[in-house]
Amino acid sequence: MVQFVVDVLIRAVDLALIAIGLSSVYSLIRFPNVALVQYATTGALLALFLQMIGLPLVVAGLVACALVGLLAVVLNIALFERLLRAGPAIAMIGSLALSMLFSAIFLVTAGPRPQRFALDIKPPLRFLGARVTEHQMISVAISALAIAVFAAILFRTDLGRCMRATATNSVLASATGIDTRKVTNTVVFLSGVMAALGGIGLSVKGEMSAQLGLDMLLPVFAAAILGGLGNALGAAVGTVVIAAAETLVTNVNFGPLFGESVLFIPAAYATATSFLLLVVVLLVKPYGLFVSEVKRV
Amino acid sequence: MFEFLIHVAIMACLYGLLALSLNLQVGFAGLVNFGQVILFGCGTYGASIAFSHQLGPVAGIALGVAFALLVAVAFARLGRNLGADYWGIATLAVAEVLRILANNETWLTGGAQGVGGIPLLFGDMPRPAGPLATLGLCLALLLAAWWLCSRLTGSRYGLALKLMREEPQLAVSLGYDLSVLKTQTLMVAAVMAALSGFVFAHYITFVGPDQLVASETFLIWAMVIIGGSGNHLGAIVGAFLMQFLFAFVPFVKDAFQLPSEYVAAMRLTLVGGGLLAFLMWRTQGLVPERIGGRGNG
């Protein structure tokens, strides 16, 4: 049981970073930016590259995150501000097109085969009866810290206040003197950083592949929409729900229900579960499980 | 080379059907469908299931069309309360779930390995007569679909769709039931896509879940946007252009002696870059929509 919880948390925490980034930036840019998951892969790729040329892992990670944050802002200004004028659907399609370009770049730089970070192999530790590696624990700690820092920014700083004001009513916020464009781009930067960190975290725990971002596209979206787009905290909860559902669905023995001793749902259906959850949520509660300030679905 | 060109032309016709189908949804009814490939898949799997159970091609068409209509109605039901961009994500999610199902339910679909040995169209005829006949059939289908779409959109029904797409509130105030209009459009488009799938299955003689990846939908999207949405000729032009470009990518790769992943990367760049470029700088596509004209047309 503890192993289950630990597995869920380990998986959830990186997805959460990206989902939170997606959710928060949505409240300002008003369209679901599909390219965000590719920022995650970019972060992982950059960090990998920086480590390969000699930088220590932590430094490589930090630099990669900062660079991706900047990239996110540049792309927002160059592409999305313009696409948004034609409406959120067009902007979303544009972000999808951008994702494809990213995929192309990943294919030719990283190649089609997965890569791994250079980490010392250490035996796993025992934590409350569950097996966890040291790297997993550090990675989870860093990601959790990042979420905490983001939450602190959101709720305790001026920037966070401006951000929440702009998200609720950008016209009004602008009228009170808030530079909404700057606030938006700051949040875009932060979401890029978070996405990159999530990507690095996932790659450190497993491997980095060109498909990393796209594989998590729907689960991340499912988590963000479940929690209510625009609601950063909701996104975190949503990720836990998705991760739990995925892990549960494939690890629970449904045999007894059908009069058989062993009946497991194939692992391939793990992701299908989150997609189905997403569809069900959209059908039943389009604004997400928690009421968010952003009421446009 | 001649046979290769025939092959590309056949594929272009089949994609043309898919582009016409998507264009009907996007360009006329404002339905941002990202699950288009699964409607195609209904046709391919209709053929494969009929073949696996020795039911004959007529049953295959019937099955394919029936599945597609079911999915279309499900999509329409999803769209009742969702904004266009969210509905797009939902259709993408449903398409992915169905693909995963096809990939795993070996008893029904042949699983990941798919079903081979499906009877080839005009297989009894010698080459190149057989492929030429197939091309003739596909061209005929394409032209028939073009006629159908033009008739539909040139009529008062088409005007109703346009009104719904641009000013939904106005359409409602005049008594139009938008969900019925959308469902009808989805159903017509679904039948076209399913037919394309059915013919595809009997030309490639093999049906598998890898044919239903989301990137196929994105390719069709690129065809519609680049060709010019809201315009049937544009959809066909887009389909032929992208298909021919795609077909020659491997030759380019060989000419420059690039590694094999460059084929996928180049195609991704064509699709993503093309989509993005046209969305940013030429939203009307290569063949723009005509405004005005005589009343009923």
Add this chain to the structure above:
Amino acid sequence: MADTVLAVEAVAKAFAAHKVLTDVRFRVRAGEIVGLLGPNGSGKSTLLNVVSGFSRPDAGEILFRNESVAGMPAHRIARHGLVRTFQLPSMPHRMSVRQVLHAGSREGAGLFDAFTPRRGDHSQVDVLLEQFALTAVADQPASSLSGGQKKLLSIALALRTKPKLLCLDEPTAGVHPQLRSRMVELLRAFNGRGVAMLVVEHDMHFIRELCSRCIVLDRGEIIADCAPDELAKNERVVEAYLGKSVERQKVLA
């Protein structure tokens, strides 16, 4: 009452904690043109939205030609013959004025009609274009019209559906005086042919020329239901627009 076209009873509507409409009741009889007035924020647009199905009432009953329509979807209410226009009529970019007018009628606009031989009703559209002075711009994109022309077009569209009750949301706002008088003529003409009307308006000239009766809303409640000439004498109406006696003196001083 056999000749009551619209009966609104005890209708209430609130957005979150804010009560926009409270216990609204009034009638529109066949052949009448009723004005709906009130200061800004009084709930006129909400009332129109509720009656036409674009908003659900929280309570109350709405009978249109003796059929209950409260909570019915807007398109169904429109099909029953209650058609409304919008305050800011937005028109399509990619359709010409002529095409928009053609789209205004649902007859012959079904899916299967697309494949049956066409019967043109061009003449009807041409007549409407003529009546509403839109012939010159008939083949231009509908969104390129001036604000006033768009309002005329939206009224033409509504009338094309052959409604029994036409609900107009501020038809003269932002409209050139010349177009305004044409609007009065047209509305009178269609009223003569049996179309009852409910007009939300601020322009008193327009109201006096057109309406036989006025309903005044203030903060979600009906405070008057009388002929236009009697409005100025109604203490509550004057108060609603100009404030209470004391403040009024200050304003008028």
